[in-house]
Amino acid sequence: MRSGAAAFSVMLFPSVATDMARATSTAMVCKQRGPEMRFHLAAMALVTMFLAAPADAALKTGAAAPEFSARASLGGKEFDFSLADALKKGPVVLYFYPAAFTRGCTLEAHLFAEAMDEFAAQGASVIGMSGDDIETLNRFSTSECRGKFPVASDADRKIMQAYDAVMPHRPEYANRISYVIAPDGRVILEHTSPDAHGHVEKTLEAVKKWKSGQAN
Structure with missing residues (x-):
């Protein structure tokens, strides 16, 4: 549950991604980390990767914009x-x-x-x-x-x-x-x-x- 909430927070607050990536990089150079810490670091890395590759929109230049x-x-x-x-x-x-x-x-x-x-x-x-x-x-x-x-x-x-x-x-x-x-x-x-x-x-x-x- 916490991992999901963290991922969504970063999607709404994209500036957090940079800090998360920096923290992940720093922490991974340390030799002694427990399995729980490694899990959270991996989760943060995945979130950062997701943010770096946003989904493409279907409506491209020249497309008709739907009326609404x-x-x-x-x-x-x-x-x-x-x-x-x-x-x-x-x-x-x-x-x-x-x-x-x-x-x-x-x-x-x-x-x-x-x-x-x-x-x-x-x-x-x-x-x-x-x-x-x-x-x-x-x-x-x-x-x-x-x-x-x-x-x-x-x-x-x-x-x-x-x-x-x-x-x-x-x-x-x-x-x-x-x-x-x-x-x-x-x-x-x-x-x-x-x-x-x-x-x-x-x-x-x-x-x-x-x-x-x-x-x-």
Whole structure:
């Protein structure tokens, strides 16, 4: 039970993987370790290996993004989000994350909130998606998203499944995957990484590239 909990914690908090790998390397140079210690070290090494090779998403560049509507929250205020309606205004950054108020997901929300002016300057909108209930997201959208962008509830996991964004081995959670969807409904970027860092940079870069192409 403890090993399973540790593995899941690292998946949600990817920065822990580096510390675990370092601790494993240091401990293994010691000559005298009991069998229980060796077991835990092996388990940690496997977790680190798992994190280093995230599952690929099925939706690749050029694929048609599945249409969806979902209950969402912006600054604690609920509304019905429609991908089709959002695409009428410009490209949409749709990012999936495991769970509100966990370390990595909170960091990612902060990073997107800080970059919202840049996305808006490119005519793009952002929406986060998780399996959290809407009551939780009302709080998350206010405190961690800072009222800058909405987060939607996918409690039945149907949208996660449509976007192949279900976390391997923990299907009740979303994997950390970001998509950029052009106004024509086509995926122009897919970025899969358990590390919260990089998702804003990759999606913003794709949006800028798309806008530059429209100007030419």
